[in-house]
Structure formats: structure tokens, C-alpha cells
Amino acid sequence: MQSLEMCAGAGGQALGLETAGFDHAALVELEPSACATLRLNRPSWNVIEDDLRSFDGRSYQGIDLLAGGVPCPPFSKAGNQLGAKDERDLFPTAIRLVDECRPQAVMLENVRGLLDAVFDDYRNKVEKQLKKLGYVPGWRLLNASDYGVSQLRPRVVFVGIRKDLASGFQWPEPLQIKPPTVGELLHDLMVENGWRGALRWREQANSIAPTLVGGSKKHGGPDLGPTRAKRAWATLGVDGMGLWDEAPTDDFVGMPRLTPRMTARIQGFPDDWQFFGRKTAAYRQIGNAFPPPVAAAVARQIFAALSIRRLYKVA
Numbered sequence: 001m002q003s004l005e006m007c008a009g010a011g012g013q014a015l016g017l018e019t020a021g022f023d024h025a026a027l028v029e030l031e032p033s034a035c036a037t038l039r040l041n042r043p044s045w046n047v048i049e050d051d052l053r054s055f056d057g058r059s060y061q062g063i064d065l066l067a068g069g070v071p072c073p074p075f076s077k078a079g080n081q082l083g084a085k086d087e088r089d090l091f092p093t094a095i096r097l098v099d100e101c102r103p104q105a106v107m108l109e110n111v112r113g114l115l116d117a118v119f120d121d122y123r124n125k126v127e128k129q130l131k132k133l134g135y136v137p138g139w140r141l142l143n144a145s146d147y148g149v150s151q152l153r154p155r156v157v158f159v160g161i162r163k164d165l166a167s168g169f170q171w172p173e174p175l176q177i178k179p180p181t182v183g184e185l186l187h188d189l190m191v192e193n194g195w196r197g198a199l200r201w202r203e204q205a206n207s208i209a210p211t212l213v214g215g216s217k218k219h220g221g222p223d224l225g226p227t228r229a230k231r232a233w234a235t236l237g238v239d240g241m242g243l244w245d246e247a248p249t250d251d252f253v254g255m256p257r258l259t260p261r262m263t264a265r266i267q268g269f270p271d272d273w274q275f276f277g278r279k280t281a282a283y284r285q286i287g288n289a290f291p292p293p294v295a296a297a298v299a300r301q302i303f304a305a306l307s308i309r310r311l312y313k314v315a
Contacts, residue, residue, distance in 0.1 A: 006068030016295025146174035214287025
């Protein structure tokens with residue numbers, strides 16, 4: 001089965017779709033650094049560096065899955081929640097592409113704020129448009145920690161399945177195993193330079209991480225979020241004021257900072273996934289990503305629903 005991905009970013013969702021069994025017909029992304037990351041890790045992928053608003057999806061008509069993480073700021077509580085009035089709102093563009101591609105399934109990811117009452121009319125409008133195009137739509141709030149990610153990261157996932165296939169789709173069930181704590185997850189990276197305080201730090205970092213925040217171009221270098229998030233990181237023994245290029249040295253005393261590789265592991269990326277650019281550019285890609293294990297959990301269910309139809313055709 002093949003997918004067309006919108007706003008592919010650094011490949012979090014793309015990795016999840018790949019894990020679930022989808023091949024990528026194309027990945028559309030505007031940011032040059034994110035496109036470079038995709039090409040660096042998967043040279044065979046068809047990465048299209050373009051503004052989604054000008055992308056024509058008609059050549060991908062009949063694709064199995066149209067997926068993407070349209071921009072979050074229009075719905076984020078960290079912003080003004082302008083919704084349709086925000087120039088960054090790409091839900092209308094996504095619906096246009098659904099009309100052009102007529103995929104068997106649609107999968108869109110966004111922030112928790114999209115489920116706020118202020119956006120009830122907005123969601124209803126999206127649902128009506130998708131129903132008119134022949135899809136059965138649904139929204140679900142999924143917590144990344146329920147799918148093996150060591151992070152408090154609630155995300156809203158929208159899935160639309162073509163009417164004749166919708167009965168075969170079920171939302172993924174949470175895993176029964178708790179994810180590792182930050183200390184368990186990152187200890188081997190913290191001790192890379194021989195830090196003698198790593199074992200004590202591991203014992204203090206005894207819960208999963210707060211939500212990683214990717215930051216925006218309007219602000220400076222990378223940090224781990226607003227004041228409340230930094231306080232939460234401090235309870236885990238992490239200095240959230242910025243990132244380091246390397247793990248602490250053997251004689252380091254105090255609270256260490258995370259490296260981009262550490263944040264990528266917290267986000268659920270495999271260790272061999274490389275990020276193009278320096279620290280700020282890399283962390284922006286990491287923090288804005290959809291955790292691959294969560295994307296994979298949903299995509300597997302979509303794959304299963306579409307597979308039922310193919311089995312009937314073969315029979």
C-alpha cells in the first residue's frame with residue numbers, strides 16, 4: 001500500500017507509516033532542513049520541497065492513504081487559537097487534497113487544543129466536508145505514553161475511512177506495558193563521556209518526560225518549553241534552559257541538559273535517524289514531530305482495514 005504525506009517534517013509520521021507497512025509515493029514538506037533530513041535518512045523517498053497550498057494531488061488519485069500533520073499553531077493553547085482565521089491553517093488545503101486524491105483513508109495529526117469547545121463548529125465543518133466526499137470521520141485523543149513513548153504527549157488524531165471500508169477500522173488499544181522512565185531511557189547516553197553522577201541522576205529521573213516543545217522561528221535557540229515545563233524537567237534533574245551538543249563530562253556537577261539525540265529518543269525516533277542542521281534546527285524538527293510509535297499504532301489499524309477489502313478482491 002502507498003501513502004502520500006503532507007507536511008512531512010523530519011519524518012516522525014513517515015517512519016510510523018513505514019513501520020506499519022506503507023510505502024511512500026511522495027512526501028511534501030516546505031522546510032529545507034526537514035527535507036534534507038528526509039533525504040539524508042531515506043534517499044529513495046520522493047521528497048517534494050514545496051508549499052502544500054500549491055501542491056496538486058490529482059496525479060496521486062486513488063492513493064491508499066493521505067496522511068499528514070498540518071500546522072498546530074492555529075489550535076494550540078500556547079498561541080491565540082485563531083483556528084480558521086490563522087493564515088497557517090491547512091485543514092482546508094488537506095480537504096482539497098482529499099478531493100483531488102480520493103484516497104481510501106485519511107490520517108491527520110494535531111494538538112490537543114483542537115478538541116476544545118471553541119473549535120466544535122470547526123470540527124463539525126471538517127466532518128461534514130469529509131462525509132460529503134464519502135468518508136466516515138472520527139477524532140481521538142491519544143497519549144504517546146500509551147504506545148511506548150516516554151513522554152506526556154497527548155495528540156489529536158483524525159481518521160477518515162471510505163464508507164465501504166470503514167467497518168474494518170478500529171482505534172489502537174493502549175499497550176499494557178509502561179514506557180521506561182527518562183532515567184532508564186537516557187542513562188546510556190548520559191554516561192557516554194564518563195559522567196560519574198549518571199547513576200544518581202538516573203534514580204532522580206524516575207518518571208516519563210513532559211511534552212517536548214519544538215519552538216518557533218520567532219524565538220531564539222532551543223529550550224525545553226515554557227516555565228512550567230522547565231520546572232517539570234527540573235524535578236527530573238534536567239536543566240531545561242537549553243540543549244547541549246554532548247553528554248556531561250566525567251567531573252560535571254549540577255543538572256545536565258539534554259542533547260538533540262536524547263530528545264529524539266524521548267520522541268520515539270530510532271537512534272540511527274539523523275537530523276540535518278545545527279542544534280536549533282535539529283531540535284525544532286524533533287520537537288514538532290509526531291512520535292513514530294504512535295503514528296505506527298494508528299497506521300497499522302488503517303492498514304488492516306484496507307487489507308480486508310484487498311483480501312475480498314483476491315478471494
